Amino acid sequence: MLLELDxxxxxxxxxxxxxxxxxxxxxxxxxxxxxxxxxxxxxxNLSVEENEIVGxxxxxxxxxxxxxxxxxxxxxxxxxxxxxxxxxxxxGNKLSLFNLPSGKTSWVRNxxxxxxxxxxxxGLNFNFSAGGNIAEKIIGSGEKRYQIIxxxxxxxxxxIEMPTSRIDDYPEAxxxxxxxxxxxxxALSSSPRLLLLxxxxxxxxxxxxxxxxxxxxxxxxxxxxxxxVVSHDLGVINHLTDLTLVxxxxxxxxxxxxxxxxxxxxxxxxxxxxxxxx
Amino acid sequence: xxTNKVTFGFFDEDAKKEIRRASLKAVALPGYIVPFASREMPxxxxxxxxxxxxxxxxxxxxxxxxxxxxxxxxxxxxVNIREFIVSVTGVKQTMATPEATVIQTRHRVPxxxxxxxxxxxxxxxxxEVLTIVEPDTAKQKEMHASVDxxxxxxxxxxxxxxxxxxxxxxxxxxRVNDHFVMDPxxxxxxxxxxxxxxxxxxxxxxxxxxxxxAIPPYTKVEPLKFTDREFIIEDFGDKCCExxxxxxxxLDEVHQEDGVHFFCxxxxxxxxxxxxxxxxx
Numbered sequence: 001m002l003l004e005l006d007x008x009x010x011x012x013x014x015x016x017x018x019x020x021x022x023x024x025x026x027x028x029x030x031x032x033x034x035x036x037x038x039x040x041x042x043x044x045n046l047s048v049e050e051n052e053i054v055g056x057x058x059x060x061x062x063x064x065x066x067x068x069x070x071x072x073x074x075x076x077x078x079x080x081x082x083x084x085x086x087x088x089x090x091x092g093n094k095l096s097l098f099n100l101p102s103g104k105t106s107w108v109r110n111x112x113x114x115x116x117x118x119x120x121x122x123g124l125n126f127n128f129s130a131g132g133n134i135a136e137k138i139i140g141s142g143e144k145r146y147q148i149i150x151x152x153x154x155x156x157x158x159x160i161e162m163p164t165s166r167i168d169d170y171p172e173a174x175x176x177x178x179x180x181x182x183x184x185x186x187a188l189s190s191s192p193r194l195l196l197l198x199x200x201x202x203x204x205x206x207x208x209x210x211x212x213x214x215x216x217x218x219x220x221x222x223x224x225x226x227x228x229v230v231s232h233d234l235g236v237i238n239h240l241t242d243l244t245l246v247x248x249x250x251x252x253x254x255x256x257x258x259x260x261x262x263x264x265x266x267x268x269x270x271x272x273x274x275x276x277x278x
Numbered sequence: 279x280x281t282n283k284v285t286f287g288f289f290d291e292d293a294k295k296e297i298r299r300a301s302l303k304a305v306a307l308p309g310y311i312v313p314f315a316s317r318e319m320p321x322x323x324x325x326x327x328x329x330x331x332x333x334x335x336x337x338x339x340x341x342x343x344x345x346x347x348x349x350x351x352x353x354x355x356x357v358n359i360r361e362f363i364v365s366v367t368g369v370k371q372t373m374a375t376p377e378a379t380v381i382q383t384r385h386r387v388p389x390x391x392x393x394x395x396x397x398x399x400x401x402x403x404x405x406e407v408l409t410i411v412e413p414d415t416a417k418q419k420e421m422h423a424s425v426d427x428x429x430x431x432x433x434x435x436x437x438x439x440x441x442x443x444x445x446x447x448x449x450x451x452x453r454v455n456d457h458f459v460m461d462p463x464x465x466x467x468x469x470x471x472x473x474x475x476x477x478x479x480x481x482x483x484x485x486x487x488x489x490x491x492a493i494p495p496y497t498k499v500e501p502l503k504f505t506d507r508e509f510i511i512e513d514f515g516d517k518c519c520e521x522x523x524x525x526x527x528x529l530d531e532v533h534q535e536d537g538v539h540f541f542c543x544x545x546x547x548x549x550x551x552x553x554x555x556x557x558x559x
Contacts, residue, residue, distance in 0.1 A: 102423055102424045103423075103425065105424070110426075125432075129439075131436070135431075135432055136429065136431075140426070140428040144431075144504055144505045145504060145506045146434075146435065146504035167439075168439055168440055
């Protein structure tokens with residue numbers, strides 16, 4: 001088991017204590033009728049195996065990105081635990097990502113996980129060159145030899161089908177699709193166990209979308225890492241993932257094989273989602 | 279009725295105590311930046327008030343004071359700071375590095391090796407080494423706490439990939455005691471090796487930024503560099519000081535109408551070297 005989510009919830013605002021019961025799947029929205037707190041993620045349980053590709057779909061505001069950010073520790077969960085790759089404390093008990101000592105947190109973020117954001121401005125540092133951005137991740141994973149860092153940056157820059165002569169250019173000199181590819185190179189350069197993708201192709205034109213999806217798929221096949229892909233585009237989910245979970249109002253409403261969910265949706269919301277596909 | 283009695287060292291005892299407390303904390307955590315209540319001084323912030331406050335808080339009647347500005351005892355700032363400190367403490371002043379017990383410096387480490395009886399006080403313009411790569415102070419603290427300096431390393435990477443080596447000539451980041459990375463103040467790269475395992479206590483005061491940090495005596499200090507790259511200090515080739523003939527020192531490059539001239543940056547070292555050469559002749 002690479003990743004295990006145990007009753008993970010995220011509530012924005014001061015909770016009355018009953019928010020999780022009063023909102024969710026069956027109610028109309030994710031705002032608690034008693035205290036007006038927003039329940040972004042409501043008691044989600046999930047496990048991801050090695051090499052598994054999981055898709056997360058749902059309408060905007062359903063908690064997809066918040067879920068991803070909690071796994072990447074950009075945000076802390078209100079309740080629940082996230083276990084990663086058998087991390088244990090000194091007594092041999094399973095250690096949640098939220099209870100890691102601070103040095104270990106950045107170690108997990110730099111060594112074990114990578115995130116690809118929808119907006120390259122979030123994933124790339126525009127004050128550093130493309131190569132510098134890739135180097136940051138490699139250095140963060142502990143490498144302190146220049147030649148190795150440079151060679152690895154060049155290797156991954158080539159992998160994303162960019163001319164290596166442009167490696168020292170700054171991100172603003174690249175197009176949106178190229179920036180997204182640099183993000184992919186950066187994310188993969190530390191050879192992570194888990195790759196988190198938050199709407200990786202939204203906002204790109206379809207031919208570039210297809211190229212980037214093929215690239216991600218090929219690299220996943222080659223390097224072997226698990227992925228969680230957040231998208232509201234069912235085409236992306238269909239193309240990339242083995243398993244899909246459907247979220248609504250912060251709740252996980254349906255979980256299963258991607259083919260099965262797209263062909264035979266059970267939950268009313270999933271049925272609506274699939275039938276709305278253009 | 280107010281009394282206008284001048285106290286020893288300009289400050290009242292409470293002020294000195296506060297600065298000493300910050301200094302002690304800084305010594306206890308080598309390279310860690312400690313905030314302190316930087317006071318109004320009779321000189322403007324940015325002109326050495328940090329170093330001045332540290333010096334005034336720790337100087338005693340028995341001390342002998344030396345103040346240098348880029349190695350020079352005679353520049354206007356050095357003279358003014360020295361005379362101010364002497365006027366409020368009455369301590370002995372000197373230009374001779376070995377005679378001094380407290381040395382306040384701007385942007386140089388004296389050429390003459392320091393001893394464990396001496397304290398070197400640096401004037402610091404920008405204490406936080408991470409400012410250039412991370413403007414958010416909360417994130418800076420997290421990065422220090424988790425020893426995450428990868429963004430500084432990226433600067434080294436970029437310089438190395440584009441120019442073959444780091445372009446930083448002064449303020450070269452150093453790692454202290456295998457933990458915190460700090461800004462050594464704008465001393466040249468030439469002086470960086472002198473910080474390592476130095477017998478003297480080194481204190482850094484930033485008045486405008488209200489910060490104090492320290493390198494205790496005999497502490498490991500190493501420049502940030504890739505393990506497969508060498509740390510290269512300034513090399514003056516076959517140039518020597520035109521005044522005293524010294525070659526193994528940091529030289530100032532002086533541009534004049536008749537061309538470029540080289541002189542010792544450390545004036546005391548230049549004077550003693552010149553006398554020795556003349557005595558021998």
